[in-house]
Amino acid sequence: MVRHFLPDNSLGQFLDGLSLFGALHGPVRTTEGVEVFGPVRTESDLLLNYRRTLIPPKKYLLPPRQTILNYTVAAGYTLPDEPEPHIILFGVHPCDLQGIAYLDRVFLGDRPDRLYRRRREAITLVGLSCEPDEFCFCTSDENIPRNADLFLQHVEHGFLVSAVTSKGEEMLDGLGKLLASSRITPQTSAEHRMMTRIREVARSGKTFPDSPLWERFAARCLSCGACSVCCPTCYCFDVLENGALDGTTADRFREWDNCLFRAHGEVAGGTNFRPDRRERFHYRYLHKYLGFGTLAGVPACVGCGRCRVVCPVDIDLTELFTEDGDACS
Amino acid sequence: MHAPEFDSVPIPARIQTIQQLTADTALFRLKLEEKLPSVFIPGQFIQLSVPAGGEIPISPADLPAEDGTMELCVRRFGHVTSLLHRTKEGDQVGIRGPFGNGFPVDAMSGKDVLLLAGGLGIAPLRSLLFHLLRHRSDVRSLTLMYGAREPAVMLFKNELLDLANTGSLRLLLTVDFLTETCQTEPACNVGLLPTLLKGVQLEPGHSCAAVCGPPPLYRCTIDELLRAGVVEDNIYLSLERRMKCGVGLCCHCAVGQYFCCCDGPVFRYRDIKDIPGAL
Structure with missing residues (x-):
């Protein structure tokens, strides 16, 4: 997989480029001081070195409450028809990407769930490497989770960017001018004992x-x-x-x-x-x-x-x- | 065979007749406006929608007929069943399903078949009973043991007595206790359901039992069934769990690593006997 170097000072333009593909969401801090996944207005909103959000990104795929049927006397039960807005979810850590991979197995397995699939298809995942702390034990036995569309790894003065899926490649196509080729080999880590x-x-x-x-x-x-x-x-x-x-x-x-x-x-x-x-x-x-x-x-x-x-x-x-x-x- | 999606649109159905069976239990005859997407197997369940109330799993009490009718025997208990009991003939409800595996009717072929029903558990077993009566020559003998709390809440009694009188069914009834006003009830044992099994001896390997009743029934019936000679593989238990989606997604109904809604609700005793909390 080809890795490109994205310097820190180009991140804002990179995010602008990504937001052409959908509404940009990522780790931000609420006015109450809670770290959550939410809409990103400017680059400075983004928490690039966050540990973990309170609620994981599953909320984008399985909202806490989701209408499945409507009922009226005249029409009986009917399926709701609400278009899913396209979302670019930026900054998803490998553990949360693994979580989404698990949910995909549950909801897109032999009995695909209509509502889940609609939301899943409308979301683009941009992964981000992280520093584990004493609470976590990452499952990632490969450095780049396969279900991210794009994956960014923190390196000195910037990020290494990899396109994992064809969707990711398509997004990078328009952003080439911000990227430099890179020979940096990111560190790999062994699976956690736990x-x-x-x-x-x-x-x-x-x-x-x-x-x-x-x-x-x-x-x-x-x-x-x-x-x-x-x-x-x-x-x-x-x-x-x-x-x-x-x-x-x-x-x-x-x-x-x-x-x-x-x-x-x-x-x-x-x-x-x-x-x-x-x-x-x-x-x-x-x-x-x-x-x-x-x-x-x-x-x-x-x-x-x-x-x-x-x-x-x-x-x-x-x-x-x-x-x-x-x-x- | 694929059960419908958990969020599929219910098939509209009209309530054709409502027959009050006891103070809190009624038999609702529904007429479906479309065919069920797959053939119904006795012991499977459907999800009944009562508009603006919600959806509940119910095991039909008969075999869906050619004319698209189906009977549900429902006790008034919670939110949705209370709303259902307030409906009138002609009102609209919805049906999804069938869900689950149902009783293995083919495996009963050639055997002495024992149906053990406790309380409202007679409803799913009535559907199995109708199936077996329709294919009566396939099984060697057919016995229904049915226990109710007291004579006044014994469901379908006259119908069952009529069936027994035709000679195709051996019927044994029991009540937990006799109330004063019911002393003149016809011949009926007094005692819990397992007491009907006392002294019964069946041919191991050539007999099978289907059990459905309130959760405590299973624990006290298994030993008697095993003692009577029914082997573990041939004891079919229809388990009750909280089944919301019907397709193994919502995760309320797991029995060990099985899902009651799609791996069950009918389990062989052998398959679940070692699962803590299964019975």
Whole structure:
């Protein structure tokens, strides 16, 4: 793959060029001081050395609430027809790109999801390398994630730019004058020990049924669900209908749900298949690390570290994989 | 066979008749305005839309007829079922499906077939019963054991007694307890459903059982079925879970690493017996 050098002082023009292909979004800081993916007005908005956003880019593909059907008495149920605006999502770290790759497997597999596909096709991914911190363990065993359209690697005085897809090449075509050829070979990094361990566990299907950690987690978990909200691969959704008071119109929508919530396993009549937190943790563990259905054996953790950062009571499921956790199993 | 997308437009259907079966349970006969996209297998479920209320999974209580009608036996319990119980004949609802695998009717061929229904679990098994009665010569014997809380809430009782009188079905009924006003009910065992299995002996490998009922029913029935000689492979359990999408996407209904909505809702006991929390 050819890498081009983009000097720091050309980044603004580079971004202008990208924004010809769609609305530019990237890591920015809100007025409340939260780092989020959002619209980028000027180059100075962009956080080029951010650690992680609070909410991962899954929100662009699976909005927290999304209308799936409309209802009127006259027309019955109909599909909404809202065009998806094209978005250039700039500055996506390798872990979040891996998260999107996982969601693609779920929603574009043998049963493609219409709404997801429409949004996915309308988004262009521009990846950006990052510096890991003590919370994350990147999965990226190759330096350039394959699902980025373009990928930028931080180097001294600029970036190395690679076009990964034909869409990426098309975008670079018009930006050639900003780029210089480069002989810099970026550093490659070995896979993080934790990620190797997670892959081993997923392959072996270990469930750690006797680990005392489950009870310890359950005893202090607040069931706030923050770990799931901020997870780049958590996609559980509920389907709800919001009917007008007179019942003549309604919107049916899907909305992020959360396996840590009590209602997640509840059926009509009040029976709950996961009434306590221990069982809900087990369920989360099974889905996140061992996989359900056709993705059984595929771990969904991308090592972004968000759940470890946001948990208000410092619960970290990966403790199961450390030597102490293993000894308990 | 492919189930419809979770966000597909429901097939419009009109409520043809509403037959109140008990104080809180009614049989809704629907007339679909389009054909279902695939052949219905007993034990599969459909997603019923009640406009401005929402969608719920329901296992039809009969076999969809040539004229596009289908019966749903629904207890009033939550938001959507309460709205459904407020509808009138002629009102419009919507149907998507069928979803899931259904009972393996071919595997029942030549066997002594035992249907075990508890409470509202009679609804999906009534659909299987109709199928087996239609192909009665395919199975060696057909027995329905049905338990209800009390005589007043026993569903389809007269219909089942009529079927039993034709000789093609052996029917055993039980109620958990007799209420004072119901002392004169016809012959009916008093006791939980598994008590009907006491002393029953079936030929291992040549018998099978289909079970559907409230969640606690499964745990207390399995041991009796195994003791009666039904092998693990031939015990089919229709499991209940919270199924929102029907296609293995929304992730509410996982049983171990299976999805109840698309790998089930009917599971062989052998396949799920070691899964914690499955039963």
